[in-house]
Amino acid sequence: AGFVAMDDITHRRFNPLTGRWVLVSPGRTRRPWHGGQEPPPVPAAVAHDPLCDLCPGNLRAGGERNPSYSGTYVFTNDFPALRPDPVRPAALLVAPPADPPVAPSADPAPVWPAGPGSGLLRSEPARGTCRVVCFGPRHDRGLVDMTPAEVRAVVDTWAAQEEELSRTWRWVQVFENRGTAMGASNPHPHGQIWACDALPDEPAAEDARQREHFARSGSSLLMDYAEIETAAGERVILAEEHWLVVVPFWALWPFETLLLPRHPVDRLAALSDDQRDGLSRLLGRLLTGYDALFDHPFPFSMGWHGAPGPHPAPGPRPGPELGSEPEPESGLGPDLDPGWGPGDPPAAFWQLHAHFYPPLLRSPTIRKHQVGYEMLADVQRDLTPEAAADRLRAVMAPVAANRT
Amino acid sequence: AGFVAMDDITHRRFNPLTGRWVLVSPGRTRRPWHGGQEPPPVPAAVAHDPLCDLCPGNLRAGGERNPSYSGTYVFTNDFPALRPDPVRPAALLVAPPADPPVAPSADPAPVWPAGPGSGLLRSEPARGTCRVVCFGPRHDRGLVDMTPAEVRAVVDTWAAQEEELSRTWRWVQVFENRGTAMGASNPHPHGQIWACDALPDEPAAEDARQREHFARSGSSLLMDYAEIETAAGERVILAEEHWLVVVPFWALWPFETLLLPRHPVDRLAALSDDQRDGLSRLLGRLLTGYDALFDHPFPFSMGWHGAPGPHPAPGPRPGPELGSEPEPESGLGPDLDPGWGPGDPPAAFWQLHAHFYPPLLRSPTIRKHQVGYEMLADVQRDLTPEAAADRLRAVMAPVAANRT
Ligand SMILES: O=P(O)(O)O[C@H]1O[C@H](CO)[C@@H](O)[C@H](O)[C@H]1O
Numbered sequence: 064a065g066f067v068a069m070d071d072i073t074h075r076r077f078n079p080l081t082g083r084w085v086l087v088s089p090g091r092t093r094r095p096w097h098g099g100q101e102p103p104p105v106p107a108a109v110a111h112d113p114l115c116d117l118c119p120g121n122l123r124a125g126g127e128r129n130p131s132y133s134g135t136y137v138f139t140n141d142f143p144a145l146r147p148d149p150v151r152p153a154a155l156l157v158a159p160p161a162d163p164p165v166a167p168s169a170d171p172a173p174v175w176p177a178g179p180g181s182g183l184l185r186s187e188p189a190r191g192t193c194r195v196v197c198f199g200p201r202h203d204r205g206l207v208d209m210t211p212a213e214v215r216a217v218v219d220t221w222a223a224q225e226e227e228l229s230r231t232w233r234w235v236q237v238f239e240n241r242g243t244a245m246g247a248s249n250p251h252p253h254g255q256i257w258a259c260d261a262l263p264d265e266p267a268a269e270d271a272r273q274r275e276h277f278a279r280s281g282s283s284l285l286m287d288y289a290e291i292e293t294a295a296g297e298r299v300i301l302a303e304e305h306w307l308v309v310v311p312f313w314a315l316w317p318f319e320t321l322l323l324p325r326h327p328v329d330r331l332a333a334l335s336d337d338q339r340d341g342l343s344r345l346l347g348r349l350l351t352g353y354d355a356l357f358d359h360p361f362p363f364s365m366g367w368h369g370a371p372g373p374h375p376a377p378g379p380r381p382g383p384e385l386g387s388e389p390e391p392e393s394g395l396g397p398d399l400d401p402g403w404g405p406g407d408p409p410a411a412f413w414q415l416h417a418h419f420y421p422p423l424l425r426s427p428t429i430r431k432h433q434v435g436y437e438m439l440a441d442v443q444r445d446l447t448p449e450a451a452a453d454r455l456r457a458v459m460a461p462v463a464a465n466r467t
Numbered sequence: 468a469g470f471v472a473m474d475d476i477t478h479r480r481f482n483p484l485t486g487r488w489v490l491v492s493p494g495r496t497r498r499p500w501h502g503g504q505e506p507p508p509v510p511a512a513v514a515h516d517p518l519c520d521l522c523p524g525n526l527r528a529g530g531e532r533n534p535s536y537s538g539t540y541v542f543t544n545d546f547p548a549l550r551p552d553p554v555r556p557a558a559l560l561v562a563p564p565a566d567p568p569v570a571p572s573a574d575p576a577p578v579w580p581a582g583p584g585s586g587l588l589r590s591e592p593a594r595g596t597c598r599v600v601c602f603g604p605r606h607d608r609g610l611v612d613m614t615p616a617e618v619r620a621v622v623d624t625w626a627a628q629e630e631e632l633s634r635t636w637r638w639v640q641v642f643e644n645r646g647t648a649m650g651a652s653n654p655h656p657h658g659q660i661w662a663c664d665a666l667p668d669e670p671a672a673e674d675a676r677q678r679e680h681f682a683r684s685g686s687s688l689l690m691d692y693a694e695i696e697t698a699a700g701e702r703v704i705l706a707e708e709h710w711l712v713v714v715p716f717w718a719l720w721p722f723e724t725l726l727l728p729r730h731p732v733d734r735l736a737a738l739s740d741d742q743r744d745g746l747s748r749l750l751g752r753l754l755t756g757y758d759a760l761f762d763h764p765f766p767f768s769m770g771w772h773g774a775p776g777p778h779p780a781p782g783p784r785p786g787p788e789l790g791s792e793p794e795p796e797s798g799l800g801p802d803l804d805p806g807w808g809p810g811d812p813p814a815a816f817w818q819l820h821a822h823f824y825p826p827l828l829r830s831p832t833i834r835k836h837q838v839g840y841e842m843l844a845d846v847q848r849d850l851t852p853e854a855a856a857d858r859l860r861a862v863m864a865p866v867a868a869n870r871t
């Protein structure tokens with residue numbers, strides 16, 4: 064008895080951004096592990112790989128050739144999960160389905176199932192686009208290896224893409240999957256942008272909860288949270304003039320972090336020049352620290368959440384998509400609120416932020432699996448966010464001294 | 468244009484059990500895959516492994532010795548994620564934390580953070596227990612290899628455990644992680660049961676939505692759904708007198724299935740003798756079919772969802788937990804509704820069911836990764852549930868002929 068720290072108590076923590084809980088079971092990493100091992104990441108060894116879909120000058124699987132680009136390079140995914148016209152091009156049709164579940168229609172607008180089951184079998188067409196963002200021409204130099212100026216070019220590309228795509232699409236998801244453990248299908252340093260006409264589940268939850276907090280307290284949820292974390296200190300990993308990186312109180316992945324501007328900003332495109340420079344330096348520190356943790360390239364998925372874009376304005380649309388994608392029809396109802404438009408004041412309740420979700424737990428080859436109990440009941444973690452923050456701070460410190 | 472089938476349209480589907488959406492992007496499996504490969508599963512080759520923590524007669528990492536059991540064998544996890552007393556035993560404390568984030572207390576009941584941040588830093592102690600269920604003594608014979616009578620013994624063990632643990636705990640999660648791809652840390656055929664005093668997120672969502680449907684329509688959500696699926700047929704994999712297996716309309720994992728009784732049953736313990744026999748045969752067919760799909764042991768997480776148990780009754784508690792775990796304190800408020808108790812009529816809105824979440828997509832070594840976009844926006848699948856059902860039906864058929 065006597066002192067009881069959170070580090071010694073199994074507990075649940077609440078994520079105020081999503082409304083979900085996480086089960087925290089400190090000390091469970093002591094159990095023996097005879098399970099699967101991740102293949103240790105093999106860093107790319109060549110500057111240009113003639114077989115890589117993303118290297119400059121190469122022919123892609125989709126049949127197009129990359130230009131001899133030297134900075135960032137953005138193109139529409141050859142196998143996109145979302146298209147401006149949701150109907151798959153005829154060229155890709157294998158065979159007409161034997162028993163079409165949808166009524167035939169002369170019009171490409173599909174008829175969705177209705178009738179007795181309509182309440183339980185709900186679906187809606189999804190329109191959007193998917194782009195690939197090559198961070199640079201070098202096959203072997205990721206964000207972590209780049210100079211602040213090169214990272215700044217990536218930040219500017221993210222912001223410009225978000226600005227452009229938000230004119231047409233309600234949600235623009237900028238993200239990177241790094242490493243085979245996170246499903247990356249090509250080691251060439253790149254991120255992706257998927258944009259769509261619906262507000263997906265995760266940002267919809269964050270949108271609702273930030274609005275709610277603002278309605279209740281008159282302040283921004285994440286600005287209030289940043290203040291609490293800055294005062295407490297124990298979960299702060301990096302703090303600079305413009306940016307803060309914490310292991311959030313409700314972190315789910317062992318070394319998850321949340322990166323946010325210290326002043327109100329609702330989206331990437333609204334970042335000032337100074338904020339972008341600060342971010343470029345900060346990303347270098349964070350990623351170098353992550354790689355130092357297990358002395359190996361650290362796999363993760365990361366991505367940006369900013370205020371949802373406006374519904375497409377009525378009237379003539381902006382120019383065509385990259386490549387030859389046809390223009391989307393607006394299928395959005397008038398009941399959804401408009402989000403922001405170019406020139407609009409920032410959404411006071413929405414704070415831009417990035418999530419980093421790295422799966423590793425104990426070593427370059429032992430990850431946390433969010434499986435059985437986690438899929439069926441509550442997600443779960445095996446060390447406290449405070450313990451993870453201690454370890455991350457320890458590897459960030461020398462980097463900070465070197466890089467700033 | 469002309470015929471437009473759902474198989475040719477990118478769309479989102481709604482999961483009425485959880486309230487979440489899934490993005491369906493048919494045809495995306497055609498993209499080239501240069502990403503990670505799962506290690507092909509290596510089936511256990513020995514009947515008894517002297518180094519296995521679960522084989523009969525062996526000494527476990529926690530220091531206890533397994534009996535020479537011959538049927539199923541249940542014990543409390545040596546490294547449990549949940550304990551009846553949430554405070555970690557002193558023996559496991561490494562060192563007192565340098566700067567305890569929780570106020571000191573003479574009482575082991577922790578003081579949780581309060582003050583300005585209390586609205587955003589919410590947590591609560593979590594009490595419960597974790598058990599391991601060895602399906603049988605043989606290291607090399609899983610559920611899929613067992614006779615219906617042996618599977619029946621596992622079903623009876625699940626039901627008896629659920630009945631017993633529900634007397635003390637609000638939620639009892641019976642599950643199995645099969646294969647290293649699903650984080651199983653030991654190949655000996657076994658499942659787990661985690662029980663806890665809170666209703667976790669996933670069953671809480673299912674509870675709320677089943678209630679809502681019942682309040683609105685006077686009928687059970689999953690019974691209504693079973694009727695729709697039986698009539699439609701296209702997503703049905705197996706149908707027997709007492710049980711139905713479908714690829715649910717809103718399936719997230721490529722070959723996900725939902726298994727449910729065809730008549731109202733709210734929990735495992737309420738299954739009749741006939742229903743248990745039917746389930747034992749059905750599980751054999753389903754698992755044999757899964758393994759036939761890629762001609763390899765099929766990894767998955769599976770688990771049961773039934774009506775939440777009652778809050779612990781006031782007054783004297785049932786006997787101590789397995790082993791020497793101390794008895795839990797009731798920390799449950801009076802505002803939560805009581806769930807079912809032994810002898811109560813079944814909850815009309817809750818239908819027992821099992822989820823099977825298998826990750827493989829294209830082969831024994833290529834899985835679907837729910838990563839970047841999926842973690843940050845909407846979960847996503849690359850083939851329609853109907854296409855997955857076609858493929859599963861094709862491999863189930865010969866099995867059905869052999870085994871029934
Ligand atoms: O209990 P095991 O098999 O050692 O561990 C596995 O299942 C648990 C419950 O789903 C998870 O928390 C672990 O991440 C996973 O590796």
Ligand SMILES: O=P(O)(O)O[C@H]1O[C@H](CO)[C@@H](O)[C@H](O)[C@H]1O
Binds near residue numbers: 248
């Ligand atoms: O687009 P990639 O890198 O080929 O694929 C990866 O990222 C996608 C977006 O998160 C996921 O849908 C895929 O499962 C994953 O393997």
